[in-house]
Every structure is written in structure tokens, then in C-alpha cells.
Amino acid sequence: MISVRFPLPLPRRVKSRIALGFAAALAAGIGGLVLLALSGWFLTAAALAGASGAAAIAAFNYLIPAAAIRGLAIVRTAARYGERLWSHEAALHALAGLRSTLFARLAHADGRSAPDLSGGDASARLIGDIAALEDLVVRRPGIPAAIGTMLVGIGAVALAGWLAALLLLAVLALLLAALAILPTRLSAAPAAEAAAATAALRRMLVDYAAARSEIITYGLADRVTGLLAEQADRLDSAQRQLARIEAASSGLLILGSALAAALTLMASTASAPLTALAMLAATACIEAVAAIARSSAREAAVAEGTERLRVLLALPAPQDAPSVAATASWPLGLGQATFAAGSRIALTGPSGSGKTRVIEALAGLRAPAHLLSLDGKALAMLPEAELRRQIALAPQEPMLIAGTVADNLRLARPGIDAAAMEQALRTAQLWDRITRMPQGLDTMLGEDGGILSGGERKRLSLARALLAERPWLLLDEPTEGLDAATEASLVAALGAWLDATGTGLLIASHRAAPLALAAVVVPVEAIPAA
Template sequence: MLAFMAALAAGIGGLVLLAVSGWFLTGAALAAGSGAAAIAAFNYLIPSAAIRGLAVLRTAARYGERLWSHEAALQALAELRGTLFTRLAHADSRNAPDLASGDASAKLIGDIAALEDLVVRRPGIPAAAGTVLAGLAAVALAGWLAALTYIAVIVLLLALLAVLPQRLSTAPAAEAAAATAALRRMLVDYAAARSEIITYGLAPRVTALLVAEADRIDTAQRRLARIEAAGGGLLIAGSALAAAATLLASTASTPITALAVLAASASVEAVAAIARTASREAAVAEGIARLRVLLALPAFEAPSPAVTAVPPDAAQTVGLGTATFAPGSRIALTGESGSGKTRVLEALAGMRVPAHDLTLDGRPLAMLPAAAIRTQVAIAPQEPMLLAGSVADNLRLARPGIDAEAMERALRTAQLWERIARMPQGLDTVLSEDGGVLSGGERKRLAIARALLAERPWLLLDEPTEGLDAGTEEALVGALRNWLGVHGTGLIIASHRAAPLGLADVEVAVAAIPRAAG
């Protein structure tokens, strides 16, 4: 509302300023040409004071419009980004949109940024309508014919500016949005593969691909800029036409005619706000269309503190086909590479749609909400993902309220504490998205520590010792055996190495688990 009032004040103030200036200058010129008596009778104090006041009002109002409209836009878009990120982060991964990190980045950054123009310009549209009405009132002082002519010019101009730019910009706006999303995705993917790109000398080829995508964006944006420039040219022509039509149709005195002509010309500036909004409508519509996949996700409701820690008596049984395992059981999934061991673990963690007959507390896993599954299991995946934050930040993902002492215990169990303790900032050492200074085996062990800190009834481990030397592997397996015994945690593990499989009491061949119906 404040932005609208400021925009209205700026528009009408600018129009009245120009109109009064025209009347004042014309009246002063006529008085000067009529002799000393006319000059003495001409009151220049009041109009000159009004001109000064209107100039100050217009400047202050435009500043207020920029301030309040951008403040509203920044707050609204920040809230929207947070809301959509929360929905995406907490969505059931079994049916959530499969977005690569580059796609998610493009939607949460680029597509939402396209909406900023809509939010910023929204107060200007009704304010522009008010300014046009004020212009009509000023032009009407020159006679009814001048007013009708003015209305015809404005209606024609609005029709052209509302239809042509939007139709012409639809295709380049879609092209620019798609190319921007593709470039973000490529940058994320190539950044993750930078070691291979350098090793195999692929940098020139990758650079050429990125440049080609950037050129595609530039081409689309140039087309949009030309369309917007054409709209600006149309506005200039419309301003001249409105002024000329008012001048020819006026039946008033010369000073009033000058007032009406300048008011008609100035009101076209208000139409520019509507024109710019129309010319960028296609880009906004494209951004909204790309965001629909996130807007369709269910709203996130924070769980009560009671569900973050599961008491022992709330632990549930796990069913693998016809076999049912009580809480605290230790199971090894066996099978050749590609047999589906990782698929089973990820399904048990609620990360994927089950391809096998899996149950939790006797209920088919596919029928359970992801939130119910998460209370029972914690997983250390084969390829763990880390946050671009500190070691402690990555560990706190497990559950709220974890203190440094608990982190140390988990890291000692994962055979990673000595490595973290040697770092200058210890637990506060900042890692990048891919683990930064940590090796592949260290990232895996950090994920194991995080899974232990979750304190869920079932621990899922996928190739937990892959890449470790024999000594570290032996120490990790021994520490995990002790942890499982102390906490009574159930274990489901998949590994191609014999040592970690020794943690299990029973083996289940993935090939023996029936496939899920449908």
C-alpha cells in the first residue's frame, strides 16, 4: 500500500508539475508580450512555489516507491525461496520431482528472481491508471473534443503495448529461461567432475559447451531487449501523438492549451509502467510455470519434538519378503553387483519407491508416509552428500540438540575423531559440498557418524568400509559392533567385503526377496 501511494503521488505529481510549468511559462510569455500592466498583474509567486513543491514531492515519492516496492519484493521472494526450499528438502523423495542440484538452483534462484520484476512493478500499475485519469482531467480543461481525442490515443497505445510485446516475447522468454536452467545444471555437473575434466584434458571441450549455452542465453536476451526497446519507441511516438492531438483539438486559451498538451504528454510516461510490465509478462509467466513443480509439493509441517527421538519400545519390526526381523537384529544383504542391495537399503530409508516386498511393523513400506519411516531408520549411503558448512553442521543434521561431546563419541566410533581433532578449527572446520579436505573414505565415515547420532532403531550401512585400509576397517568394524551392542540398534548392511559382513547374524539374499506387486 505504501508503495502504491508513493507511485501514485510520483505519477500525479510529475504530471501536474509539467502541466503547471507549461501553463506558467506560457502565461508569463503572454504577459511579457502584453506590456508592463499585464506583467504587473501576473502572479508568479504562487505557481513558482507550486512548481518547487511538486518537484520535491515527485522526487520524494519516487524514492519512497523504489524503497517500499523493493523492500516488499525482497521480503516476499525471500519468504518464497525459504518456503519452496523447505518443501523440496522435506518432500517424500519417493514421489518428489527428480531435480538435479542445477535444476533446483535454477528454480530457487533464477526463476524466482524473474518474479521480482512483477512484485516491484505491481504498485505501479494502479498508480499509472490514477495518473492517466489525472491526465484526462487536465486535458479536459482544453475542451471535450481534446478529452475524447486523448482517450482514443491512450486506449490505442495501451492496446498495442499490452498485446504486441507479450506475444513477441513469449518465445525468447521461454528460450532464455530454459537456457539459464541448462547452464546452471551444466556448471554444477561439470564442477563435480572437475578432476576428471582436468585429468582427461576436457577443459576446452567443456568450455566450448558452456560458451555455447551462454550464447544461447545472450541471443534470447537480446531479442527481449529489442522488443522492450521497440515498446519504448512506441511510447515516444504515443507521447508525441497525444500532445499533437490535444493541441489540435483544444478550444481553450493558450496557457490552458499548453497545460493540457504537456499533461497529455506526461501521462504517456505513466503508460510506460503498464507497457514494461506487459513486455516482461512472458518471462514472469515462464518462471511461474517452471516453479509449479515446487508449488505443487505439500506444505511442510515441523514434527513435534517427540518424534525426533524414538524410545526403544517404539522400535518396529522389518520385513524382507516373508522373513520378519525383530528390532535389534543384524542382517547382511547379499548378492552380486547390480542385484539391488542399494535399492533395498534406499527403499527402507524412504528414499526410493520399493521394488521388493518390504514392510515395517507388518505394513507395506510403500503405503507408509516418509515421515513414519524416518523415525525408524538412519542411513549412511554409499555416496554420502555433505552440506557446504562445518563438520558440526553436517553432524547436526541427524537430530536437534546434539552437543560436541556426543559428536566426539560418534566420530570416535567412525574412526574419524583424530582426523577432525587435528584440523585447526576442529568441529568448526568448514567443508564444501563435496567434503572439501576430506577424502572419499573420510566422507563416508562422517556419514556413518551422522547416522549413529540419529539414534534410530535401525542403522542402514551401504559399503561402509569401501576404500579403507585393512587396519582402519578392522577398527571401524570393532567400534560399530560395540556401539550396536550398547545401544541395541538393529543393523542392515550391504558390503562386498567380508569384515563388515561379520557384524551381521543372518544373511538375506536380495534375489530371494519377492518383488513388490505392480
């Protein structure tokens, strides 16, 4: 019935909050049941005493039951508050921990074998699919509490006779079977459809937001809006089906509550006050069944979310981050040719010939399609950590985080100070632009370097690669989008930096000026396939 488990071990703090939530849920359930049952007994007994005359009224002790009812009301309210507080605290910590863990796995995954997820798809899994697992922490601990409440309720109904208790037990068994099995099976398909539609919608929103300038330029807003509306309608349809199943379950609970009360009344052999007590205890038992029914109804959605997370759960846990400080430079192999440390190589070839593929493979971003090596070892056989120690990359399409200029530069390595940032930005011919910004290095760039032009983003990426201080610097079209004067200044500054540091260079470009930095030219066609 309840088969899905939280995908990772829960920390001790979360387990302690779950235990407190269970205790509070049990106290709230039993307190509510006893409160309802005692109220029924008290009202019926008081009515009978009132109908029996003044002597019966004088003999009836209403103070103790009334005080008990007030006390139970306070206990139930406090326990319910505690249950919500502790269970949601546990859920927040558990889901935050899961997101952090899976993000760390994805961020540290070997790019050569990691799943090829778009930003929108990764966002959907790390946000929406993990959110679907909240039920595992918030509601699942309430199931044992509901079972405990039902056992107490059956005991209370037994005061009206064993037949009444047995009939209630039969009703509970039937309801549990109907509400736990049928909704789970009925909701499997719409839950899978809702999860897929949610993921697709989130992915489309992220991807379309990244392409908003192209959408505006080419007048595609109406078309994109229509595609989003179509996906939203798909999600709404699945959610409506799930809502109908939940409504049917609620209706079945109402019928079960009425049936339990009626059977208890007919089978009772006790006095009227005890019969009223037993009837209300029976209805409270049905309310406890609702907690199990809600979790069962969410089972399909939880299972679907867990299934979509398997691709991230299968990634290995990140190891301790290797030192990225300066290390001995390894010779670089391109096909049969081997280049010593500090060599400067130009990788040439027409557009689409595979230059970027070679550079990204050396950086560990994708599986190598060419015969490449470092220190005489085939690239595919080297751990990604070894590649990180050797390679710094300024890619053709740089990625910047939504932070400050300094935040983006600090990604290169720990311990970078403002002086080092200034030196790297001067080499990249970007320092003057940064000094004109309102807050200099602390200026917020926005998403993907929003306030920077394409050439400025490339130069910021170049400065970051320089700060990494790796033995080999890989540049992919580093001067694309620059005017001739800025390009000449950049090439001169970069040449001086290479001379001073002895860093090796592999550069791919269609422009003659940056290729002048290289001493050796290697056509990409000369590198055999792996």
C-alpha cells in the same frame, strides 16, 4: 492482459509495503504530471506577460506558481524514492519467503514421489525462476497508480476542451492495446527460450562444478567450455529478441507521446497557457502508459517462471516435524522373512543387483522395487515420517553441507552436544583426524566436505547416522576406501556400539570384514519384486 498472480498468499507485511508503494507511485505519478503541466502553463504565461509589456509583467504573480513547482518537484522525488524503497522491500521479502517455502517443501518431500531434480535444476528454479517473479511485486502495484495518473491527466487535458480529452482517451486506448497485447504475444516464445536457456546454463554450471576434478583429469575443459558457450549463445539470442521487442515498445511510446501532444494542440479551444498545460499533461499520460507496457512486456517471462515452479508448488506443505527421538523398534521385513528389532542383517549380491536400491527404499529415498515392510506394513503404505523415526542411513555416496564438522553432525537430530559428537566420531574412527584440524569440530569443510578424503566423508556420514539414534542403522559400503587396519578398528568399534545400544543393522558391502557384524545373510535376489 495481466493474468499471472503471485503463486502463494503474501504475508501482511508484504501487503502493507505494496500498499505504501502504490500510494507513493500514485503520488509520484500525479505529482509529476501536475508538475509538468503547471511548468508548461507557467512558462507560457510568463512569456506572454513578458511580451505584453511592463504592466503585464508587474501584474503577473510568479511567486505562487514557482513555489508550487518547487513543492511538486520535492513531492515527486520523495514519492518516487518511497515507491522504490517500499516496492523493493516488498519484493525482497516476498521472494525470500517464496524461496524458503518452496525449499522447505522440496526438503520435506517424500523421496518416493518427489520430483527427480538435479542440484542444478533445483537451483535454477529456486533462484532464477523465482527472481523472474519480482515484477509481480515491484511493478504490478504501479499499474493502478498509472491508471489514476492517466485519469488525472485526462481531466487536465479537458481544460483545453472536451474534444482534446476524447482524442487523448482514444490515443491511450490504442497504445494500451498495442503495448499490452502485441509485446506479450511476440515475447512469449523468446521468453520461454530465455527461461529454458537460463535454467539449462545454471544447471550445467552447477553440475560441471561438481565434476571439476574429472573434467581436469580427462582434459575435458575445452569441450565443457564449448558446451557452456553454446548454451550462453542460446540465452543471448533469446535476450536480444526480447530487447528488440522492448525497444519497439519504447519507440511506439515516443510516437504516441508526439501524437497526443499534436492532437491536443489541434483540438484545444483554450488559451495558450492552458493549451501548453494540456499538451504536457497529455505527454505525462503517455509516460504513465509506459508503466503498464513494461509489466505487459514482462508477462511472458513471469508466466514462464511460474510455470517452471509448478513442480515445486505442487508439493505438499511440510507438516510439523515429527519427533525423531528414540522410539520402539519395528520388525523389518525383507520379502517373506521378518527380522526382529536389534537383528543384524547382511544384504549380499553382485554389483548392480539392487542392494543400494533396497537400502534407499527403506530410508524413504525412492519408491520400493522389492517386497519390503516395517511392522508388518508394506513400505509403500507407510508415511515418510514413520520411516524417519525408524531408519538412520549412511549411504554409499554421502552428502555433506558446506559448513563445519559440527554443522554436518547436527543434521542428525536437535540437541547434540560436543561430547556426543566426540563419542560418535571415535566410533567412526575419525576423532583423531578431527582433532588435528585447525578448529576441531568448528573447522569449515567446504562444499561436499571439500577437505576430507572419500573415506573420511563416509565415516563422517556414519558418525551422523550413529547420532540419529534410530532403531535401525542402514550402512551401504561403510568401509569402502579404508585401509585394512582402519577397517578392522571401525568394525570393532561399530560392533561394540551395536552391542551397547541394541540397534538393528542392515549392511551391504563387498568386503568380508564389515559383513562379520551381521548374524544373518540375505541375498538380494531372495527378496521378491514389489
